[in-house]
Amino acid sequence: QYPKKTLIDYIGEHTWDSKLYYHDDNKNVLKEIIFYGHALTLLDGLDEIVDVRQKREIVDLVKNFVAEYVHDPDFFSAFDDEMFSKILINGRYHDFVETKSPSTSGGNQILITSRIVGYQLHPLVGTSMCHYTFLLMNDSEVKKFMGKCLSSIEKKILEILLNEGINLDHKLLKTLSKRKGDVVKALLENNLELLSNPCLLSLICTFIFQSCDELNHKSRVEVYDHAVQVALRSWKSHKSNIPEIVLHNFLINLACYLHLNSPSGLIDEFDAKRLCYLTLQQQNLSDDHKILRDYANELTSLLDFNIGIFAERGLKVFGFLHLSFQDYFVAQALVKGSVEEVAKRILTITIHPRLHESLLLAFGWIAWKWPFDDYDRFCYLLVTLSTEYSIPFGTILFFDALNGIQSLPSNSVIFLALNNILDHSYYPSRTAYLISNLLKLPENIIMEWMQTNLTEEKRLSNFCQCLLQNAEKSNDKIEINQKPIPSTVYRQLWLLHDISASAELMIDRTLRILMRSIDNIPDQIFNKDLSSYLLSNDITMSNIHPLIVSVIIAVCGGICLRDQHGKIQVDFSIQQMHRQCSILAPIIEYFTNNKDSHSLKIHTPIKYYENIIQKSLPSDSSNDVVDSFIALICLRGLSQPLIYQKYDKYEALALAFNRLKQTCFYIKESFNTCIPHYDESQKISLIKSDIETIIYTFFLQSDESDEQRISFSVACAAAWKKLDLWNEIVWYNNRDNSYSNEHKKYLQYQEAFSHLIIEDNLDEMIINIHSQKELLLLLNIL
Structure with missing residues (x-):
C-alpha cells in the first residue's frame, strides 16, 4: 500500500483491530530511542507472510533497517564485513578482530523470530547475525515436564474437590495414581521422540487425566486425532440436533478459511456465523434460511463453551485454541479424494510455507489410515509426478514427513526419492537435503540403497560431495540437530572402491578427509582387529618400528599432522585409518611376538606377502595383491630393485606405486594445510628441529x-x-x-x-x- 515506506516509518504505528494505540508523542520517543542506539527491536511473524515475493520484499526492508539503525558503539552493523588483522606472537600468526561484534552489549539490538519452514528461501545472513533453533526436549526434560505437569494438575483437582466438600477414597486415589504412572512409564519407553515436542506432551498429559487407558500414539496426527475425538464425545453429550459430521466439516472449512485468509488465525463472530451457515447449507441440513441461521448460532455457541478446540480469543473474535488443531483440519481437507487427486493436490501447494505443517499431518494421516498399497502409490506419485518447479518439492516433502509417520513405504519408492535428490542438477539442493534425510532411515535401508544405487561413478561422485559438504558445515547455515553418520555408511562406501580405479581414488580421498574431520568417532570404523590390539596393549607410533608404521600407513591410512605448541608433528591415528585391509594378520602376529628381535620378526610378514604375490596372476589387481606389494616395498625397501624384476608384468605392482604416489601427495597436502595461516618460512622453521634430529x-x-x-x-x-x-x-x-x-x-x-x-x-x-x-x-x- 505504501511502497516508499521503510521499516522505521512503521515504528509507533502499531495497531489492534485496525486502530492505532500509540499517541504521536510516544511514536516519536520510540524513534528517538532507536536513533540514539538504546533500542531492542523485536520482529515477530516473519513466517506468517504467505506470499513468497512479499516475504522477499519484507526481508529486504529488515536488512535495510539493520544496516542503517542496528549498530554497535563503533557504528558497525551485522551486515558489515568483519575486520581482521594478523599479528606475529611467539613465532605464530594470530587473528584479531578490530571491532566488537554487534551481538555484544551496547548499541541497538534486534531479535527476529520465525518458524524454520520457508525461512531458508529468504534468510537473514550476515557476518554477525547469529541463528538459534529451539531444540526438542531430551529424555530427562520430558520426565521432569510430565512429573511437574501431572502433579500440578492432580494437586489442583484435589484442592477444588476439597473446597467443594467432596472427600475421595485415598485407596482409590492411590490406585488411579499408579495407573497414571504405568501409562507414563509405557510412554517414556516407546514414544520418546513424540514426547520431545512440548505442545504434544501437554496434550498427552491432558489425555492421561481424562482416561488412564494405555496410549499407543506413534505419530503427531494420532495425538491430534485423539484430542478431536475427545472433543467430539463432549459434543455428543449435549444432544445437539446438528450431526457430528456437519460439525467436522464446519471445522475443516473454518480451518481452510483461516489458513487462506487470516494469517493471525482469527475470525470475527459475523464471519464465523456466515461460514457456519454456508457449511450447513452445503450439507443440505435444511432449505429454511431461519433454521440454518438458528443452527449456525447454536453451533458457534457450543463450539465456544464446550468443545475445547475452537473458542473466543478476544471480544467477538474467535480462533482455534492452538494452531496445530487448525493444521489438523486443513490436513483433513487435503486427504479427500482418490490417490491421484490427493497426490496432485498436495504437489500443487508444497511451495506454500504456511501449509507445510498441514501437509505433514496429511502425510501422517495417509500413512496411518490408508491401505498400504494406496499409501505406497501416493508416495510414488509424490516423488515422480512432474511439476513446473525445478526443485523436487514432492521429494523434499516426502523426507520432511518421515519423522511423523507410522510406517515407511516400499524400499523402491524410498530409493527413487533419494536418487531424485542425489541426481539433481542444482548442487546446493543436493548438499542441503541428502545426508540429513538419509539419516532418517534405518541402517539396513541405507546400506541396500548404497549397494544398489551408487554403482554409477557420477552418482557416487555426487554422494561423496554431499558427505564432504556435510562435514564442512558453515556457521551461517541453520542446522537442525542431525544424527551422526553411522559407521556402516563409511564401511559400505569403502566396499564400492572396486567399481573402477577412478572410483577408488575418489572414495580414498573422501574417506581420508572424513576421518580427519570427524570430531567424535563413536567406534572404530576400519581395521577393528588391529586397532583393538594396539589400544589394548597401549601401543603407539612412538614404540612401533618405522617399517611397520610405514606398512600400516600405506595400506590403511591414518597419518596425520598436528599442531603441537607451534610445531607441526607427524603422527599416526588409529581412528583416522580410512581403508579396510585384510592382510594385517602378520602385522598383528609381529606385535604379539615379544621374544624375537625386529630383524628376526620382520621375516614372517615379508614371507607372508611374498606368498600372496606368488600365488596371484599377473592380471590380478585385487586389493589384497596391491596391498601385499605395498607392504613388501615398505618392508624390503627399494635399494635392491632386482627383487621386484620378476614382477615387472604384474598389474598390481604398477597400482602399488600409484598408491604410494597418492600417499606422497596427501602427506604434502596435509602439510601445506595443517596450519594455513603460517607462511612457508614459518612452516619450515617449525619442523627444523625434527629434521635435524633425524639426520x-x-x-x-x-x-x-x-x-x-x-x-x-x-x-x-x-x-x-x-x-x-x-x-x-x-x-x-x-x-x-x-x-x-x-x-x-x-x-x-x-x-x-x-x-x-x-x-x-x-x-x-x-x-x-x-x-x-x-x-x-x-x-x-x-
Whole structure:
C-alpha cells in the first residue's frame, strides 16, 4: 500500500483491530530511542507472510533497517564485513578482530523470530547475525515436564474437590495414581521422540487425566486425532440436533478459511456465523434460511463453551485454541479424494510455507489410515509426478514427513526419492537435503540403497560431495540437530572402491578427509582387529618400528599432522585409518611376538606377502595383491630393485606405486594445510628441529657405509623438493657443531643443507643418481 515506506516509518504505528494505540508523542520517543542506539527491536511473524515475493520484499526492508539503525558503539552493523588483522606472537600468526561484534552489549539490538519452514528461501545472513533453533526436549526434560505437569494438575483437582466438600477414597486415589504412572512409564519407553515436542506432551498429559487407558500414539496426527475425538464425545453429550459430521466439516472449512485468509488465525463472530451457515447449507441440513441461521448460532455457541478446540480469543473474535488443531483440519481437507487427486493436490501447494505443517499431518494421516498399497502409490506419485518447479518439492516433502509417520513405504519408492535428490542438477539442493534425510532411515535401508544405487561413478561422485559438504558445515547455515553418520555408511562406501580405479581414488580421498574431520568417532570404523590390539596393549607410533608404521600407513591410512605448541608433528591415528585391509594378520602376529628381535620378526610378514604375490596372476589387481606389494616395498625397501624384476608384468605392482604416489601427495597436502595461516618460512622453521634430529641420529650409526649415507642425504633432499620446500630459507644450521667434519662430507652433496637450494642443482643431482636408486625416494617419503 505504501511502497516508499521503510521499516522505521512503521515504528509507533502499531495497531489492534485496525486502530492505532500509540499517541504521536510516544511514536516519536520510540524513534528517538532507536536513533540514539538504546533500542531492542523485536520482529515477530516473519513466517506468517504467505506470499513468497512479499516475504522477499519484507526481508529486504529488515536488512535495510539493520544496516542503517542496528549498530554497535563503533557504528558497525551485522551486515558489515568483519575486520581482521594478523599479528606475529611467539613465532605464530594470530587473528584479531578490530571491532566488537554487534551481538555484544551496547548499541541497538534486534531479535527476529520465525518458524524454520520457508525461512531458508529468504534468510537473514550476515557476518554477525547469529541463528538459534529451539531444540526438542531430551529424555530427562520430558520426565521432569510430565512429573511437574501431572502433579500440578492432580494437586489442583484435589484442592477444588476439597473446597467443594467432596472427600475421595485415598485407596482409590492411590490406585488411579499408579495407573497414571504405568501409562507414563509405557510412554517414556516407546514414544520418546513424540514426547520431545512440548505442545504434544501437554496434550498427552491432558489425555492421561481424562482416561488412564494405555496410549499407543506413534505419530503427531494420532495425538491430534485423539484430542478431536475427545472433543467430539463432549459434543455428543449435549444432544445437539446438528450431526457430528456437519460439525467436522464446519471445522475443516473454518480451518481452510483461516489458513487462506487470516494469517493471525482469527475470525470475527459475523464471519464465523456466515461460514457456519454456508457449511450447513452445503450439507443440505435444511432449505429454511431461519433454521440454518438458528443452527449456525447454536453451533458457534457450543463450539465456544464446550468443545475445547475452537473458542473466543478476544471480544467477538474467535480462533482455534492452538494452531496445530487448525493444521489438523486443513490436513483433513487435503486427504479427500482418490490417490491421484490427493497426490496432485498436495504437489500443487508444497511451495506454500504456511501449509507445510498441514501437509505433514496429511502425510501422517495417509500413512496411518490408508491401505498400504494406496499409501505406497501416493508416495510414488509424490516423488515422480512432474511439476513446473525445478526443485523436487514432492521429494523434499516426502523426507520432511518421515519423522511423523507410522510406517515407511516400499524400499523402491524410498530409493527413487533419494536418487531424485542425489541426481539433481542444482548442487546446493543436493548438499542441503541428502545426508540429513538419509539419516532418517534405518541402517539396513541405507546400506541396500548404497549397494544398489551408487554403482554409477557420477552418482557416487555426487554422494561423496554431499558427505564432504556435510562435514564442512558453515556457521551461517541453520542446522537442525542431525544424527551422526553411522559407521556402516563409511564401511559400505569403502566396499564400492572396486567399481573402477577412478572410483577408488575418489572414495580414498573422501574417506581420508572424513576421518580427519570427524570430531567424535563413536567406534572404530576400519581395521577393528588391529586397532583393538594396539589400544589394548597401549601401543603407539612412538614404540612401533618405522617399517611397520610405514606398512600400516600405506595400506590403511591414518597419518596425520598436528599442531603441537607451534610445531607441526607427524603422527599416526588409529581412528583416522580410512581403508579396510585384510592382510594385517602378520602385522598383528609381529606385535604379539615379544621374544624375537625386529630383524628376526620382520621375516614372517615379508614371507607372508611374498606368498600372496606368488600365488596371484599377473592380471590380478585385487586389493589384497596391491596391498601385499605395498607392504613388501615398505618392508624390503627399494635399494635392491632386482627383487621386484620378476614382477615387472604384474598389474598390481604398477597400482602399488600409484598408491604410494597418492600417499606422497596427501602427506604434502596435509602439510601445506595443517596450519594455513603460517607462511612457508614459518612452516619450515617449525619442523627444523625434527629434521635435524633425524639426520643427527642417522649419522651416529657407525655401521653405515658411504653409499648409504649419500643415498640418505639424497633422499632427504629429494623428499624436501617433493614437499615443495626446496626453494625456502636455510633449515639446516650447524650452530652447535653437532656434526663432525667426517659427517659433513656427506652433506656437501646436498646443497639443501647449507644454503638456499637452486632447483637446477637439485634436478642435476637427482639425475646423476643411478636410475635404480630413484625408487628409494618413495620409501623415505613414507
